[in-house]
Amino acid sequence: MTKPNIDSPIVVVIGGGFGGVAAVQALAKAPVNVVLIDKENHHLFQPLLYQVATSVLPTSNIAFPIRRIFRKQANAYVFNDEVVSIDCAACRITFSNKRSARFDYLILAAGANSSYFGNDQWAPFAPGMKTLDDAMIIRNKILRAFEDAEAETNPVALREHLTFIVVGGGATGVELAGAIKELGVDSISKDYRRFNAKNARVILIEAGDRLLPSMSESSSHAALKALEKIGVEIRLKQSVTHVDETGVVVNGETIRANTIVWSAGVKASSLGASLGAKLDRNGRVLVEPDCSVMGAPNVFVIGDMASMKCSKTGHAVPGVAPAATQMGQFVAKIIAHEVRAGVRKTTSNAPNTTSNVNTTNSAQIMERGKFEYFDKGSMATIGRAKAVAEVAGLKFHGLIAWLAWLFVHLILLVGFNNRILVFMSWAISYITFSKGSRIISGNPPSRVVAPVGSDAGDSAADRRKAVEELLMRM
Amino acid sequence: MTKPNIDSPIVVVIGGGFGGVAAVQALAKAPVNVVLIDKENHHLFQPLLYQVATSVLPTSNIAFPIRRIFRKQANAYVFNDEVVSIDCAACRITFSNKRSARFDYLILAAGANSSYFGNDQWAPFAPGMKTLDDAMIIRNKILRAFEDAEAETNPVALREHLTFIVVGGGATGVELAGAIKELGVDSISKDYRRFNAKNARVILIEAGDRLLPSMSESSSHAALKALEKIGVEIRLKQSVTHVDETGVVVNGETIRANTIVWSAGVKASSLGASLGAKLDRNGRVLVEPDCSVMGAPNVFVIGDMASMKCSKTGHAVPGVAPAATQMGQFVAKIIAHEVRAGVRKTTSNAPNTTSNVNTTNSAQIMERGKFEYFDKGSMATIGRAKAVAEVAGLKFHGLIAWLAWLFVHLILLVGFNNRILVFMSWAISYITFSKGSRIISGNPPSRVVAPVGSDAGDSAADRRKAVEELLMRM
Numbered sequence: 001m002t003k004p005n006i007d008s009p010i011v012v013v014i015g016g017g018f019g020g021v022a023a024v025q026a027l028a029k030a031p032v033n034v035v036l037i038d039k040e041n042h043h044l045f046q047p048l049l050y051q052v053a054t055s056v057l058p059t060s061n062i063a064f065p066i067r068r069i070f071r072k073q074a075n076a077y078v079f080n081d082e083v084v085s086i087d088c089a090a091c092r093i094t095f096s097n098k099r100s101a102r103f104d105y106l107i108l109a110a111g112a113n114s115s116y117f118g119n120d121q122w123a124p125f126a127p128g129m130k131t132l133d134d135a136m137i138i139r140n141k142i143l144r145a146f147e148d149a150e151a152e153t154n155p156v157a158l159r160e161h162l163t164f165i166v167v168g169g170g171a172t173g174v175e176l177a178g179a180i181k182e183l184g185v186d187s188i189s190k191d192y193r194r195f196n197a198k199n200a201r202v203i204l205i206e207a208g209d210r211l212l213p214s215m216s217e218s219s220s221h222a223a224l225k226a227l228e229k230i231g232v233e234i235r236l237k238q239s240v241t242h243v244d245e246t247g248v249v250v251n252g253e254t255i256r257a258n259t260i261v262w263s264a265g266v267k268a269s270s271l272g273a274s275l276g277a278k279l280d281r282n283g284r285v286l287v288e289p290d291c292s293v294m295g296a297p298n299v300f301v302i303g304d305m306a307s308m309k310c311s312k313t314g315h316a317v318p319g320v321a322p323a324a325t326q327m328g329q330f331v332a333k334i335i336a337h338e339v340r341a342g343v344r345k346t347t348s349n350a351p352n353t354t355s356n357v358n359t360t361n362s363a364q365i366m367e368r369g370k371f372e373y374f375d376k377g378s379m380a381t382i383g384r385a386k387a388v389a390e391v392a393g394l395k396f397h398g399l400i401a402w403l404a405w406l407f408v409h410l411i412l413l414v415g416f417n418n419r420i421l422v423f424m425s426w427a428i429s430y431i432t433f434s435k436g437s438r439i440i441s442g443n444p445p446s447r448v449v450a451p452v453g454s455d456a457g458d459s460a461a462d463r464r465k466a467v468e469e470l471l472m473r474m
Numbered sequence: 475m476t477k478p479n480i481d482s483p484i485v486v487v488i489g490g491g492f493g494g495v496a497a498v499q500a501l502a503k504a505p506v507n508v509v510l511i512d513k514e515n516h517h518l519f520q521p522l523l524y525q526v527a528t529s530v531l532p533t534s535n536i537a538f539p540i541r542r543i544f545r546k547q548a549n550a551y552v553f554n555d556e557v558v559s560i561d562c563a564a565c566r567i568t569f570s571n572k573r574s575a576r577f578d579y580l581i582l583a584a585g586a587n588s589s590y591f592g593n594d595q596w597a598p599f600a601p602g603m604k605t606l607d608d609a610m611i612i613r614n615k616i617l618r619a620f621e622d623a624e625a626e627t628n629p630v631a632l633r634e635h636l637t638f639i640v641v642g643g644g645a646t647g648v649e650l651a652g653a654i655k656e657l658g659v660d661s662i663s664k665d666y667r668r669f670n671a672k673n674a675r676v677i678l679i680e681a682g683d684r685l686l687p688s689m690s691e692s693s694s695h696a697a698l699k700a701l702e703k704i705g706v707e708i709r710l711k712q713s714v715t716h717v718d719e720t721g722v723v724v725n726g727e728t729i730r731a732n733t734i735v736w737s738a739g740v741k742a743s744s745l746g747a748s749l750g751a752k753l754d755r756n757g758r759v760l761v762e763p764d765c766s767v768m769g770a771p772n773v774f775v776i777g778d779m780a781s782m783k784c785s786k787t788g789h790a791v792p793g794v795a796p797a798a799t800q801m802g803q804f805v806a807k808i809i810a811h812e813v814r815a816g817v818r819k820t821t822s823n824a825p826n827t828t829s830n831v832n833t834t835n836s837a838q839i840m841e842r843g844k845f846e847y848f849d850k851g852s853m854a855t856i857g858r859a860k861a862v863a864e865v866a867g868l869k870f871h872g873l874i875a876w877l878a879w880l881f882v883h884l885i886l887l888v889g890f891n892n893r894i895l896v897f898m899s900w901a902i903s904y905i906t907f908s909k910g911s912r913i914i915s916g917n918p919p920s921r922v923v924a925p926v927g928s929d930a931g932d933s934a935a936d937r938r939k940a941v942e943e944l945l946m947r948m
Contacts, residue, residue, distance in 0.1 A: 058532035060911035080621040147554040437534035
């Protein structure tokens with residue numbers, strides 16, 4: 001391992017997601033000082049976020065302290081802070097406290113947030129699912145809905161408590177809808193006396209004509225059938241035109257629901273805008289074939305923030321973890337090579353004039369090469385022992401796909417401890433049908449209905465009615 | 475198991491802590507309908523709360539959905555709601571939404587909150603540790619302090635980030651102080667580059683003349699020695715007279731610290747005040763020897779809310795989990811007996827005049843008996859493989875006490891799953907010296923110092939200084 005050297009160039013990496021972490025790891029042996037900055041203290045294993053939202057896993061199982069990952073990487077420094085702007089020309093970043101710092105190379109990997117397509121006012125009623133806090137908000141909402149249902153005496157309101165709407169039929173939406181239904185059917189229905197949680201209505205709304213649009217049509221179909229079989233109501237080719245605290249309007253129809261989750265779209269971190277580069281309509285930076293920003297060859301944008309077409313297929317590189325990881329490794333290799341080759345001088349103050357010309361020329365691309373995305377396949381799970389997977393042109397459905405999904409996700413999880421604990425949680429959940437993290441936290445109860453009896457008078461009939469109301473199962 | 479019968483009396487239990495849960499469980503075979511109401515959805519294993527605050531355990535390991543506990547108890551109903559007042563004469567409780575409900579018997583077991591002895595303005599700066607949310611706030615503060623220290627360039631401010639003050643030397647304070655020190659020494663010191671977490675200063679302040687005042691002097695001494703050995707600074711006979719965002723004033727001395735935790739005192743839930751009974755200075759209800767409220771024999775107060783002297787020793791029954799559990803079982807037995815014996819009629823609307831007389835007479839106590847607290851012993855852990863324990867007059871220190879502590883806490887944890895997961899977390903933590911739940915959540919970063927470099931100019935010397943500052947280990 002390379003010892004940190006004060007005269008080595010500084011590579012700043014913004015964002016500790018899959019792309020940022022891969023880049024820092026790939027720079028372990030390079031003669032550079034790597035500074036990773038993230039506004040959270042943890043790397044988040046986003047593919048399992050829906051399991052936190054549905055009480056299967058505790059938050060700490062899918063979140064890992066970023067600095068723990070780089071404990072043994074002597075040239076890596078981790079800071080828990082927020083970068084608010086980037087000045088490519090001056091090679092400086094500015095923090096939220098207005099102080100700034102220089103870089104020799106910058107890797108921008110700040111990821112994406114939920115996008116409401118211009119309707120940000122929907123956000124409070126239909127939280128997205130991108131961060132750990134998002135998942136906890138959704139978990140609270142789902143568990144609170146069942147608690148409120150138990151206390152409800154009005155059948156109309158009861159139906160609203162037990163209606164869960166998931167907007168967006170990509171992998172996150174499909175997995176979340178399946179997991180919510182499963183939570184009601186398998187895990188908690190015996191815990192409630194006054195309603196049947198198996199009757200909870202889970203509605204998955206997708207504007208396109210099929211679920212999992214990034215997978216094949218046969219996988220889409222298999223996912224649809226599997227979800228329908230467990231009782232999820234699927235609405236394809238339907239658009240949500242309004243969201244408020246009472247529910248959604250979809251294709252002109254009002255559906256009242258207390259729980260709405262948004263997984264319909266993402267937009268890139270707003271940091272991309274401060275680069276002065278061209279953005280696509282989702283706020284992603286249109287990067288050069290080497291992932292650099294046009295005119296700033298020492299600034300790279302990777303992962304969900306980068307907009308790029310595969311040079312072979314012509315398709316857009318998808319916003320998935322493997323793409324981010326591959327980009328991180330690709331740009332780390334370029335940087336390591338250039339620093340070793342002395343392309344970029346390290347002790348000068350000003351940006352090295354050799355590489356910091358204000359155009360991206362074909363010679364640069366020739367030398368660095370073009371990023372090629374290698375599609376390892378994709379998969380989505382749909383509840384207990386069901387999944388769809390596509391690997392190397394092969395398609396798997398059902399149990400085999402689910403086992404593959406389990407295996408791949410366990411392998412990819414950062415940290416030995418997390419793997420053991422997640423495996424234990426899954427084993428317990430699978431065997432006992434119970435979910436280990438059904439905890440409402442950080443939210444005081446606020447409710448509208450009386451839980452026991454009513455304000456009825458004290459006549460024997462009234463009292464009997466109150467007791468009946470209390471005890472009667474629906 | 476007794477089937478729920480609509481004509482059986484309603485026993486309302488307020489609070490799903492140790493006392494409330496024990497009472498409901500002990501009523502499983504009684505011909506009553508039991509309604510347990512708690513404002514949280516989970517039973518909290520408070521003795522391990524300090525392990526959540528210090529990142530050892532995830533929140534869900536020590537919290538268990540209350541209704542899950544009673545899944546198979548057909549006469550038990552759980553509602554997640556908040557009771558705001560009690561009318562003993564009318565036998566009614568009122569919820570936060572102003573609706574109300576009747577009871578035949580009431581068991582009030584709403585526990586206690588942190589007490590600042592009239593200085594509630596200190597609460598925001600020195601959070602107490604009673605709820606899961608409290609523990610998460612403290613965890614965030616502790617982890618944030620280390621993150622801020624890594625970014626700090628001012629040595630005075632660095633010292634403030636690395637100063638942790640625990641006020642109160644009871645079991646919670648002792649365990650927390652030991653665990654914070656251990657977190658810095660064993661678990662995270664290798665994760666930071668710019669300061670040595672082993673130098674974190676942990677100060678435990680106790681107004682009395684010894685730690686663990688409820689245990690023997692030799693245990694107090696052993697705890698003190700063990701804490702001093704791992705480097706905790708202990709201040710006995712010192713009182714905190716001021717707390718604000720910068721630190722505390724203790725015996726006239728100002729200690730600046732960014733993290734202050736309050737474990738100096740508790741006050742009973744304010745619900746006791748609505749009973750109209752006499753309260754002690756900590757807000758606890760002065761109960762009759764049968765745990766009932768004077769003048770309301772069908773209303774019992776148990777656990778941390780009850781003020782009672784042991785009839786044998788004359789000492790106050792302590793506010794600990796075993797006392798609450800025993801009280802819950804004791805009053806459940808009284809209620810079951812009286813209902814079976816027909817002392818309390820069930821179908822009448824008005825309170826039964828036989829037992830609801832407005833005085834507590836000696837005949838009532840004669841018939842019901844007096845609550846006797848059986849002291850099973852007490853224990854406190856002080857970091858890795860060290861503890862003090864007193865059981866049946868015997869005193870243990872060190873490893874044996876620690877093993878006993880581990881064993882007892884695992885046995886007492888509610889739920890088979892939690893036991894496995896906690897054991898796994900402990901084993902991993904013990905073997906690897908790492909803590910699995912070092913997650914800051916629900917708090918955006920807000921900081922005052924620049925993490926990398928400075929606003930210095932671009933001269934070679936300035937830049938070198940910025941890099942040095944970044945890389946230099948302290």
